[in-house]
Amino acid sequence: MDIIELERVAREIRLRDLQAVFEAGAGHIGGEMSVIDILTALYFRVLNVWPDQAKHPDRDRFVLSKGHTACALYVTLAKRGFIPEEEISTFLQPHSRLNGHPNCNKVPGVETNTGPLGHGLPVAVGMAKAAKLSGAKYQTYVITGDGEMQEGSNWEALMAAAQFGLDNLTLIVDHNRFQQGASLADTNNVAPLRPKLEAFGWDVTEINGNSMDEIVPALEYRGSRPHGIVAHTNKGHGISFMQDRVDWHHKVPSKEQYDIAVAELSEAL
Template structure:
């Protein structure tokens, strides 16, 4: 697939946000705040970075993407649909009885999903195993994993970070959706990890900090050009929960709140205006 320009990626991300908003509103459930914060990252990955083939989702030479913050499954489904892995019309079945589009992604049901996620702190350890497997077999495919910042409080992540440095997994990229909020509270009020980048560097990683809503910065950080051999890369993406929607932005209440009809209309209008 021909790479998208940054402007095309921004337009695609806005389109994905609108469809995600509609799906959560119609389903009456979801995790809209964290989905809005991670949309730009997923859009850049699926439309400009990942070497994947929707017509052959199990291609052994594909790149792997693990969405460790699996509660934001809806935006992953919308992105996979836009990329051609699943029919776009299937998004209407999100959370419906017998639908394969559950509240957390399932690799045995949804093409393009690499591993089941939801229990936070599991995705990065799995991704380390994937990256190590590629090294052992001499394969050149890359592994990417997206976590939340609250999720990084889990000790399993730091064990995985130590292992990745020990094994020299320079084929592994961790993107932390650093929106500063977790369920029910701010990161600063629970177990504050910030600043995160120095912690990654202390564990032997290469770390960069970016604006997680700036496509140029996202693409530059995800590039494998100029990376330090033998070091995994950690990208601390500074984002806003509920990004693009004024009353949701940086508001902890929107972790899994669902907009009412009036709020939905306002949110959709704001996203449509941003697309113009």
């Protein structure tokens, strides 16, 4: 897809994600809105994946380490053809396989269970190292939250990736500046991230993570070292009253707020 098509798909995913969270009465809509542009670029432009062969050995691997934004991943997977689009209406319902965190044993296209923060990047390092050991050509991508980068396990994984020369690994940090309950700056401020990642031996690109013009070339970059993307995003992106508001980490819109959000997102289509 070209940039314009990707932007259209991202807006459609935002609308469906909003509807799913509203109908379920739960979710993590702020962080979902911040990461949807990146998910769209991955699944509709960058990743070599085959929805009818979800476990194809040559597929690229993607890990959503910030697993609490699972709904955005489910909507993206459905739109890409991994699961039926109508199944999104079962999000968080009894006996649904679309749980609050992704489950690789239930949902095609999910590579590993995530939710406990600080685990996704170490798993992705293992996937990338496995490719090196076996001679496989797949690429591995992982998205973490910026608050999640406070976990020490991530920094051990960063060191290991550089040590192993994992030029087949891309980390995207969804740097929306907020985590559950507070801003990053008021909790344990790991920013600025770029010099820290560089100090750990990574190539680093810093982008506007809500701009397809910047997302696509960053994701398609190939160098000789592991690649880190610091994606500056907005929590609640695309919805005026949610944007950059910490309470929308897992708040659910009222009917009035839902209607306003639908109108704002629909206007952009």
